[in-house]
Amino acid sequence: MNSRLVLTLCMILSCGPLTAQAHSLKPVTSVEGITEYRLPNGLQLLLAPDDAKPSTTVNMTYRVGSKHENYGETGMAHLLEHLIFKGSPKTPDPWAEFSRRGLQANGSTWFDRTNYFASFAANDANLKWYLQWQADAMVNSFIARRHLDTEMTVVRNEMEKGENDAESVSTQRVLAAMYQWHNYGKDTIGARADIENVDIKRLQDFYRLHYQADNATLTVSGKFKPEQVLNWVEQSFGKLPKSKQPRPKLYTLDATQDGERLLTVRRVGGKPLSIAAYHVPPGGHPDYAAIELLNLILSEAPSGRLHKRLVEDSKLAASVHNFGLALAEPGFTMLIAEAAPGASQNELNRELATVVEGFASQPVTAQELRRAQTRWLNRWEQSFSSPEEVGVTLSETIAQGDWRLYFLLRDRVKALKLDDVQRVATERFVPANRTLAQYIPTDKPLRAPAPAALDLAAQMQGFKPQPAAPAVAAFNASPAHIDAQTQRSELANGMRLALLPKPSRGQTVQGVITLRLGSEQALFRKQSVAQLTAAMLSKGTQALNREELRDALDAARVEIAISAPRADQVSVVWSSKREHAAASLALVSDILRRPRLEPAMLEEVRTQALAALQAQADDPQGVANRALAIAMDHYPRGDARHARSFEEELADLKAVTLAEVQAFHATLYGGQQAQLALVGDFEASELQVSAAQLLGDWRSTGAYQYLTQSVSTAPGSVQLLATPDKANATLLGMLQLPMTDAHADRPALMMANHLLGGASNSRLWVRIREQEGLSYGVGSGLRFDARDAVTELWVYGIYAPENRVKLEAALREEFARALKEGFSPREVKQGQQALLSERRLALAQDEQLSATLASNAELGRTLAKTQELNIALENLTAEQVNSALRRHFKLADFSIVFAGDFK
Structure with missing residues (x-):
């Protein structure tokens, strides 16, 4: 909420x-x-x-x-x-x-x-x-x-x-x-x-x-x-009466802003920011479509004007983005720059305003407009392809006065002309309409158009709906049916494929490629090298510079995310459309196999990583996360599994060289230990051939060795860490258990966790959140590993610092009550219904399903394991749940961190 x-x-x-x-x-x-x-x-x-x-x-x-x-x-x-x-x-x-x-x-x-x-x-x-x-x-x-x-x-x-x-x-x-x-x-x-x-x-x-x-x-x-x-x-x-009391009509509008407004916010911690904000028309106004595209033209990497000037050229900012909303009445848009470490704030402020307000001297180009339209429309189509997103997103156009604005805005974006975008830019992005940092008297202020009430009915008169998309056939998302429809194979280099062609709204395709790479020796002191290498993958390929790659991804309607959750793992997740399925796979292959890896890109991702690290170091949640990881750590400095301090990670990030990044990619990236999963509307035989041609000969030269994890032997502990001037505090606690996901107690432990703190009617939630109001969010979690005997059980909460003692007392009392009284058969029965429903829903989400298929491909599993677990959950008894709870849930063995301003 x-x-x-x-x-x-x-x-x-x-x-x-x-x-x-x-x-x-x-x-x-x-x-x-x-x-x-x-x-x-x-x-x-x-x-x-x-x-x-x-x-x-x-x-x-x-x-x-x-x-x-x-x-x-x-x-x-x-x-x-x-x-x-x-x-x-x-x-x-x-x-x-x-x-x-x-x-x-x-x-x-x-x-x-x-x-x-x-x-x-x-x-x-x-x-x-x-x-x-x-x-x-x-x-x-x-x-x-x-x-x-x-x-x-x-x-x-x-x-x-x-x-x-x-x-x-x-x-x-x-x-x-x-x-x-x-x-x-x-x-x-x-x-x-x-x-x-x-x-x-x-x-x-x-x-x-x-x-x-x-x-x-x-x-x-x-x-x-x-x-x-x-x-x-x-x-x-239908039986509810129509309201008899009229609601007041709202009519307040601010006058046109009459000069620059400046302000300064001073707080301990956080990243330095510069924000240039401007008044804009309501979401239903014809000019609002231009505002949407101007936000992309200004801030979107890699071609955005602010990104180029502030991030790439001057190195004043670690990153830039926008925050703007389509509202029922005259609203706002903000262009936000995160300062690079050591950058001049005054110079960043000046450059930010200069670029945003520079359209009079540097008009919008046809290429900028085309890119922004393509990107915006691709994202709209992705949203419209999801029933969950459409159902909730319509709230915004309903609030603007007419739900059909959802489609009218799309049509206006499609129809935008260069002259209209340029006109809106020069009317709205002017000094007198800016809120930034200081007031400057001006003899002849250039002001934005005066706000005016919108006749929405007149705007809708010319609206012509497009034909509805054809209905999509229903899909049986049971584990057995998914297994029967999934086509599994292996490429010449050992890469495993799991392809599930199925009907989807908008003919969407979800893809996942996961890579396992390196060995304990090859990854020694390479945590930050691995992190920055993965961050650079999407910044251009040998054949396409960064802008050309972004344009190619847009043309193929690809939205892509690349992550490196561990030094020995890289994950690429993307979505596209049926007609572009093969092209999108080719682009992903090129990104992974032939990244550009240039010096400027290394400095950009390094700056962003340093800025993110700085933000974590001041935030209670970041501090607690880091302290907990260190408390559970038992690997030496340099080992890829070692939990680094802020100071260690800072030193590692600063020390990474381009030669290390290039060598890391050339030696360790390859397809032998990789998995590709695709779910959605595609021709399986076509993509099977494409995958073989694009990825089948890709091999790393470095040896691969799985990095095993082991349980921490650290005794239970409690830490209180100070984060000055923070109004909110964080609790994090963890216990590691020596078991894999094949352990006989897994179903019972899942249920125990669900009932104790994993649901909105759990013991912790009801006591701490609902009854005592001590925390906005509180609960517990459980993660099993398929390979290593390391199961993690954690507890968490956010709260006001002055409530720390009450929160800890309630947490300990609820753990003790659960161990003493156990859970009733009625609680277990209700938990079974909830957990099984959640698991069924997960299999109905293509993005989650593709990740599951990729993981199963790595492990050599099918969804039969999922069905077995479902059956075990369905047949649980209260005695089994309580027995497992008492064997494993011991709060005294947890490593617990409280981070906040406790003065």
Whole structure:
């Protein structure tokens, strides 16, 4: 339940008998597979059926956010979002119900709207139950004083978490400076005084005013039966009355900004930042499409103007990015630069503003426009291909006034002309419209166009929907069926392939290549060399420079991510389309086999790594993570498995040379110990041939030796680490157990962890989060390894530093209670339903499935192991769970770190 637009999908529940009755709802309009209905009470309903994945997403959007709060009410919309999950007389504990039924659910609050969403493995009973819950929550939620008292501290903890983040704090201060009167200048989380002193009756009145059927849009996407859902919606929501109290019409607009505004934020820690912010039109305005593309033209690597000037040429910045939103009323865009270590802040400020406001002297080029359009449209298509994303993303255009803006903005981006983009750039990116760092008097200020109310109906008159995408056939995501459809083979060099052709929305293809490389000797003192080598892979190939490579990826509709989680492992994950499947594989192959590895690129990735390291060193979570890893470490300095201190990693990063990087790639990268997995809409025989031609002869010259891991022998310990001037603190603890994922206790330990701290109705969550309000996030986790006898059990929590003693006491008491009392058969039964539902949903997500197939290819496994584990989970008894719990869960053996400002 973040104040930021964080779309964390969580899942749903089970209910009573299903009924089918005739409904009276008629379509209002339909756009590209999404059909709108309207109930007599005003509720807007959007149905987006898609059988490609066996999952369903339900999203309820209310047209109320921080914009609608009056004096003394800041944070009220967000606080109300929290209290909705405190239940109603019919459902007194929604989180327990969600977890019991395998629901992944959450909510979020933003400037113009609040939404509540859930995704789950397609199930009629769960869908009907969740629709009934949403209808009940709309009018019958408790919104009680007793819940406010505990939840207010949780919200305050969430506020303090945001206060730890330098960029979050800085962007909020920028918005406060940009807006004199409009509520977009107030952070959604609200003022501390308002949150702590909120009047319960005022909050209840706010709820009754805004949580009404005619102020809401219900969206259902994914796999479901439309006629059945129409019946259920009419049954659940149709009986709700139309609101009788009119909601006030909002009309506040800020005047045109009349000069540069400057501010400075000073805090301990964090990365130096420079932010140039500008007022922009509403999301429904015709000019907003140009703003979207100008953000890419300015900030996107490698061709972005800011990236070239600040990162590559002047080395003033470690990285640049943008933060801009399509809002219902005149909004903002921010261009943000993270200063390179040692760079001049004043010079960075000047260069940032100069480049952003330089379109008058250096107009937008046709190539810049074409690149930005291609990239933006590719990302839009990727989003539209996902039922989960579409179902939740529509909240933003609903909040702007018309859900069809989702498609109209795409059409406007497609149709943009160079002259229009140039006009918007020179109107909006001017000194008088800038908020940065200082005020400068100007005789003849050049001002942006005055904000004006938007006639959205007029904007929509010329809108012509495109044809809906064809329906996609349903896919059986059971382990046995996936195994039967997966084509497994091995290339000449030993690379293992797992290809799963299946229907997908938008004809998408998900790919994964994992490499295992090196040996203990070859990787000695090479942790940072491995890290920077992987970071440089996407910066150009021998045949294509960085810009040409980015253009080629865009042309093939490829989104790619490269990571090196360990020194001996590299992972490439990408998505593309059926028509570009072979081309995308060729590009990935070229990136891996023939990277450019130039000096300038090494310095860029080194600067970014140093900046990230600096940020971790000041952050409680970063400090706790590092300290915990060191506490569990038993490998010597230089070993690739050694947990380095901040100082050791800093020295290693600075010492890496280009020759080391080039030698590392030339010697250790190869396909002998690699796996390729593809899932989605493609021709398997074609990609089998392509893989053989592109990768079948790729071999490393260096020997490979798997780096085994062993259990730490360090005794249990507790550390208190100081992170000055941080409003939020972090708890992390870990215990290592000598077992692999084949251990007989695995199913029971998974269930014990789920019930203790792995779910939203777990013992730790209910006690620490729900009852005592000590932490915004608390829980436990469990990770098994397939090869090494090292299983990691961890606990975590974020909290206000003054609550550390209470948090630790509650944690120890709940561990002791679980060991003494155990878990009841009822708890275990509910946990089985939830865990099995989560595991089924994971197999319905192509990206997760491709990663699983790649991992199984490395291990020589099939999904039969997955099915065996599912069966074992299904047959667990409470006695087995409690026996495993008592054998292995000993809090005294944990290494625990508390990091925060405890003064």
